[in-house]
Amino acid sequence: MKDFSFYNPTKIIFGRNSLKSISNELKERGYKKIFLTFGKGSLKNSFLYKAVKFELSEFESLEFWGIEPNPRVETIRKALEEAKNFNPDIVLAIGGGSVIDGSKLLVGSYYSDIDPWELVLDFSKVTKVLPLACILTVAATGTEMDSFAVITNWAKNEKKAFGDVRVNPIFSILNPEFTFSLSAEQTAYGIVDIYSHVCEQYFNTTKFAPIQDRFSESILNTLIEYGPQLLKDLKNYDLRSIIMWSSTMALNGIIGAGVNQDWATHGIEHEISAFYDIPHGAGLAIITPRWMKEVKKQKHDKLVQYGKRVWKLEGDNETIVSQSIELTFKFFKDLGVKMNLKEWEIDKSYFPVMIKRLVKEGVGEFPLSKEQIENILINSIN
Amino acid sequence: MKDFSFYNPTKIIFGRNSLKSISNELKERGYKKIFLTFGKGSLKNSFLYKAVKFELSEFESLEFWGIEPNPRVETIRKALEEAKNFNPDIVLAIGGGSVIDGSKLLVGSYYSDIDPWELVLDFSKVTKVLPLACILTVAATGTEMDSFAVITNWAKNEKKAFGDVRVNPIFSILNPEFTFSLSAEQTAYGIVDIYSHVCEQYFNTTKFAPIQDRFSESILNTLIEYGPQLLKDLKNYDLRSIIMWSSTMALNGIIGAGVNQDWATHGIEHEISAFYDIPHGAGLAIITPRWMKEVKKQKHDKLVQYGKRVWKLEGDNETIVSQSIELTFKFFKDLGVKMNLKEWEIDKSYFPVMIKRLVKEGVGEFPLSKEQIENILINSIN
DSSP states (O other), rough: OOOOOOOOOOOOESSGGGGGGGGHHTTTTTTTTTEEEOOOOOTTHHHHHHHHHTTTTTTTEEEEEOOSSSHHHHHHHHHHHHHHHHSSSEEEEESSSSHHHHHHHHHTTTTSSSHHHHHHHGGGGOOOOEEEEEEEOOOSSGGGGGSSEEETTTTTTEEEEEGGGGGGOOOOEEGGGGGGTEEEEEEEHHHHHHHHHHHHHHHOSSOOHHHHHHHHHHHHHHHHHHHHHHHOOTTOOOHHHHHHHHOOOOTTTTTTOOOOOOOOOHHHHHHHHHHHHOOOOHHHHHHHHHHHHTTTTTTTTHHHHHHHHTTTOSOOOOOOOOHHHHHHHHHHHTTOOOSSSGGGGOOOGHHHHHHHHHHHOTTTTTTTHHHHHHHHHHHOOO | OOEEOOOOOHHHHHHEEEEGGGHHHHHTOOOOEEEEESEEEEETHHHHHHHHHHTTSSSSEEEOOOOOOOBBBHHHHHHHHHHHOOOOOEEEEEESSHHHHHHHHHHTTTTTTSSOOOOOHHGGGOOOOOOOOEEEEEEOGGGGSSSSSEEEEEEGTTEEEEGGGGOOEEEEEGGGGGOOOTOOOHHHHHHHHHHEEEEHHOOOOOOOOOHHHHHHHHHHHHHHHHHHHHHHHTHHHHHHHOOOOOOOHHHHTTTTSSSSSOOOHHHHHHHHHHHHHOOOOHHHHHHHHHHHTTTTTTTHHHHHHHHHTSSOOOOOOOHHHHHHHHHHHHHHHHTTTOGOOOGGTGGGGGGHHHHHHHHHHHOOOTTOOHHHHHHHHHHHHH
């Protein structure tokens, strides 16, 4: 195990009645003016929207609508202007990972005169942060209990992440019912995203971290067991709650404490969705098994452990490795996800610039070579 | 899964170099006067003591020595008097669970005029808490990242727990090297304590909590694999780090979120050590397998899951249950722990008063009957 520090001060309020506590959570912190952030409008006729307005009826609030999937810095600049005019005590993000991630940049930029994109590139320039809370409507990114956000700059075809514990939500309302209306497709992308977050932390070569390994395997096994059940029964509270809690546990720092992490798959996916506006989970499903194949020498022992413990494979190690990669591919495919870039009408046009950037940035526990990145991308086409 | 809230704001600083950050952690919070609490004196000639003094050389500090195992309210009253005269910004507890638990009562009592024992019995009377931090020297209780403390009132033969997130350490320094000097016996009690904490949360009948179940099994499997190795190699950093992190993860709220909990074993052990000054882990090792036997009807399905997943047992369910209880007993016994009360020279003299109290209090997920408690105690003698 490596030296590490772990600090996650987000309060999670989970369950059917979780929204009812929001008024107390705000009052006991003395917050009176709430800036509400939303996605592109799908919530406007929902029960959730009405319930939120009801619970916040004693507070002064202003709504900002329009944070899109793969949230754009351009949109956050607009939100920032409205928020500064309103002068809120707190931002309450209501939505999925994109709305919350966008709102993390909003609270980080609020007290600053520096352009938000510059802060994405170097968040240490932020001196003070406005408090953030959230009501989660998609189980996927883990942003409800972490310090990270991913922002797209469409003008530059760039998609970048930043992380700072000051943007952790102070509290997050997690009611699995608020994810009932997600389609099977959206739900599947969430499951892939969670699975990928675990893989990014699990496929390390750090020795003597059995708690982290087994916790990771716990989440993967849970996704494999309950994910497909959920896709057949989208309004099942128990299944929604299992996937929602998996999402939070996958990226709140617990499984990644004290181990090397990889994040090459995310790095490559961010490049793809910086050029093509495809869902994050869609890109991850395609890249993950190709990435596994490409690093199977470097990550050999962990892939064997993965095959044995997660997929219950037996036999010689080489067979276990190749079967476990095939089973990962099949798991994603059976969730109904497109398993190659061609189906998204993506060809190799932008590969050279993506590869150049990724090599420069350095992605992976042992940074991937130019050739490895190229192989992963080329193998992802068909 | 049940509705729950999870909030754990303790910052963990883990590893060989963790102590070096203490000065910064204190300074960035503006703390200048540190009240140091210690155990009965074994640390006085240690490297740790010298290192702490060195790291704190820029701060004003006062030392309080003498918090005993099963920390007593009488001792905390004395510490309180000295602390009030010194007027510190923070209490820094340096030791194992007892020193930290005692210090939790100290910081809770600091601003109050109410006697500390009254606060143990009703912590909601506390209006303000002095900050607490700790340097951990024993992996066992999990108190380094939780809100709980157990205090003994020797005058009344009572041992009671309280819990409040305001007494969570603001930061905890976890350096596995600081546990190198523990004997095999002390180390074994720690392992039993961790194992028991997991069991208290794992043996619930809550449905649809697979993440919590699998995380619990992860910790148990880790203890079973690495605990015996550590007893043969007490100064092995990797093994010490695994057990230390197991300890923290076992009781920081993660595995108990959203599930019923039991805590009957701890309830019974607290009664025993309120009358007899035996190590907490010693009592737990004896009670746990007897408790499992007594609740095997109520907890049948979970015991089967435990046998299959933790002990890799196969066959019919009844055999799995009885074998898993035997294997639990054997695991503790092989750690070198005494496995009955007779070896501690404890007889049934005080059983009637213990049983009366436990029935009144109500212990267990489904409170144990008088007969069940009696069976557990009687079966523990030999």
